[in-house]
Amino acid sequence: MSVSVLGAGAFGTALAISLGRSQPVTLWARDPDQAAEIATQRINTRRLPEAPLPEAVTVTSDFNAACASKTLLLAVPMQRLRAFLQQDPLAFRGKNLVACCKGVELSTGLGPVGVIAEVVPDAQAALLTGPSFAADIARGLPTALTLACADAVTGLLLQQELTTANLRLYRTTDTIGAEVGGALKNVFAIACGAVIGAELGDSARAALMTRGFAEMQRMAQTMGARAETLAGLSGFGDLALTCSSPLSRNFSLGLALGRGESFDPSITVEGAATARAVMEKTKSLGIDMPITQTVVALIDQSLTIADAAAQLLTRPLKEE
Ligand SMILES: NC(=O)C1=CN([C@@H]2O[C@H](COP(=O)(O)OP(=O)(O)OC[C@H]3O[C@@H](n4cnc5c(N)ncnc54)[C@H](OP(=O)(O)O)[C@@H]3O)[C@@H](O)[C@H]2O)C=CC1
Numbered sequence: 392m393s394v395s396v397l398g399a400g401a402f403g404t405a406l407a408i409s410l411g412r413s414q415p416v417t418l419w420a421r422d423p424d425q426a427a428e429i430a431t432q433r434i435n436t437r438r439l440p441e442a443p444l445p446e447a448v449t450v451t452s453d454f455n456a457a458c459a460s461k462t463l464l465l466a467v468p469m470q471r472l473r474a475f476l477q478q479d480p481l482a483f484r485g486k487n488l489v490a491c492c493k494g495v496e497l498s499t500g501l502g503p504v505g506v507i508a509e510v511v512p513d514a515q516a517a518l519l520t521g522p523s524f525a526a527d528i529a530r531g532l533p534t535a536l537t538l539a540c541a542d543a544v545t546g547l548l549l550q551q552e553l554t555t556a557n558l559r560l561y562r563t564t565d566t567i568g569a570e571v572g573g574a575l576k577n578v579f580a581i582a583c584g585a586v587i588g589a590e591l592g593d594s595a596r597a598a599l600m601t602r603g604f605a606e607m608q609r610m611a612q613t614m615g616a617r618a619e620t621l622a623g624l625s626g627f628g629d630l631a632l633t634c635s636s637p638l639s640r641n642f643s644l645g646l647a648l649g650r651g652e653s654f655d656p657s658i659t660v661e662g663a664a665t666a667r668a669v670m671e672k673t674k675s676l677g678i679d680m681p682i683t684q685t686v687v688a689l690i691d692q693s694l695t696i697a698d699a700a701a702q703l704l705t706r707p708l709k710e711e
């Protein structure tokens with residue numbers, strides 16, 4: 392069986408590199424000039440410099456050629472996924488579509504698996520998520536991720552097909568839990584970055600991570616997810632990585648907010664739109680998400696970091 396990665400950003404390129412060390416892989420970039428440059432130089436200088444492509448990676452901008460594979464990894468940002476699929480839904484029929492993005496769609500409140508199911512209902516939708524920086528995967532450093540697929544047989548097949556020497560996959564059928572964990576960890580990473588940027592201390596960050604994890608569990612379980620999914624790589628695991636590393640773009644946006652600095656708007660930061668989408672969604676779920684709400688206000692600059700901290704500290708006292 393063959394695999395293609397659609398989207399030659401940092402993550403798509405890293406996955407193609409890891410897979411390409413042991414099997415043929417196609418990496419698709421939408422821009423023909425970019426595809427030609429990566430193919431010639433054997434490196435994605437724009438998105439993942441210092442990570443050479445193995446020989447077994449074929450780079451192309453030919454969409455139909457890339458879609459000839461049975462398994463397609465969709466490595467485009469969350470808010471672009473629907474438009475990307477809608478360009479040619481027939482090309483995706485009957486495929487194993489593995490979303491590699493994290494977040495909640497602003498217009499619908501759906502996660503990546505939900506979006507795939509809506510646009511291409513006759514594909515097998517799956518999600519690859521969990522703690523990993525693209526640069527680490529590309530360098531061959533050890534990583535472990537979650538492969539979520541509601542269909543257990545397809546999930547097992549994808550787990551075997553996409554596990555590599557340095558990328559160990561665990562599988563689950565709980566796609567909702569995996570979606571919510573991956574989406575919310577980015578929101579809390581923004582909050583943690585802001586706390587560190589404003590020099591409020593590591594204790595405050597630990598409090599935010601823990602109470603953020605409570606919000607994540609609350610939302611996921613209200614939506615029918617399993618608690619053990621949130622305790623796994625896609626929930627706790629990714630929360631731990633993203634909230635503690637300046638290599639995270641979400642954490643870095645938070646750092647900039649905390650320091651009162653500007654941040655390059657062209658950088659992919661999934662947590663910003665997702666925080667908004669989650670607040671919209673939780674209106675109908677009827678649950679309390681105070682940290683997520685605070686992140687929305689910080690991004691909108693309708694609240695200072697000091698006021699945000701004061702607001703969270705003075706909420707009514709409750710049981711843990
Ligand atoms: N980077 C990382 O370490 C990790 C990222 N992820 C997740 O992977 C997803 C992608 O992130 P990442 O690769 O880092 O982002 P990048 O910003 O590096 O790349 C995004 C890619 O998506 C492409 N793209 C955007 N819109 C479209 C579209 N409509 N059609 C086709 N291609 C499109 C871009 O193409 P173009 O260059 O032409 O604009 C670019 O190649 C995110 O959800 C992120 O959370 C998950 C784990 C790790």
Ligand SMILES: O=C(CO)COP(=O)(O)O
Nearest residue numbers: 521522523524639640641
């Ligand atoms: O998802 C990631 C790590 O698991 C990458 O995080 P950022 O998108 O914040 O860089």
